[in-house]
Amino acid sequence: MLDQFQPFMHDFIDKIVDVEADGNCGYQSVAGLLGMGEDSWSMVRYHLLKELGKFSEDYSRLFGGMERFEELRMSLHVDGLTKVTTDKWIDITDMGHVIASRYNAKPWPTPYISRMQYGKSFVMFKRDYVDINDD
Template identity: 40%
Template structure:
């Protein structure tokens, strides 16, 4: 694991480090993700079921200064879709509370040999870190986000094929307190 500067841009600093850029290139990631969101705004409104959430993400991504306030920090799982889709990577989000896999929404899959996977960890309830991992060819992976299955373009469908058995391996090895879905339906038991 590699820690990054905790100035409030740490989520974006984590991504640039994993992409091989300098930690101070976090502004570029904000620009890239804002471009992704704006270029495919209608799709993200449908995915998030809300114009309001897309406007909130626009607000978060539009902050280009040091030390942003809490309302401009990177949020997951929302940003996972943007990161995977803009950079055409497989993104693993890992924490004690939630583990998820994000796949690109619109691109056809690249070969396994050319596929790039990056992993971020969420620690201490408020900080992202780079997870530098060397993964075996058939390593377990967290569940693919539910909204990807619902909202990906048909020509992106094949991304999932390489991960079906690996997702099951992951589920077989985690405890019951780790969420493997990004959304939950609240049920009133009264």
């Protein structure tokens, strides 16, 4: 049934990245869409880990406490040699905030922006964006 909608949906999508489903596929997609190359999934995980560490107070409030913050932080740690388990898969609902902030994703889809603005009304961030080259 989903196949019948794919041609219609493709008219509204700017770029499609087809990645291997290996547990890192969410991070491969982010890397591919940023033009870093799908093999840069570990760099994306590293950038997001640094982002969480740099603004841990902001994110822990946004995610409702340190427990959820730590779950997301730990989900970014993989060794690359073992199979990635489901607890390491990308959770775009929460990690999307981190991705948007780290990579300054201004052209984010409207529903996502409205959720971000709603969340920002409860949490005071120290900045609105992060430069992609900022380490």
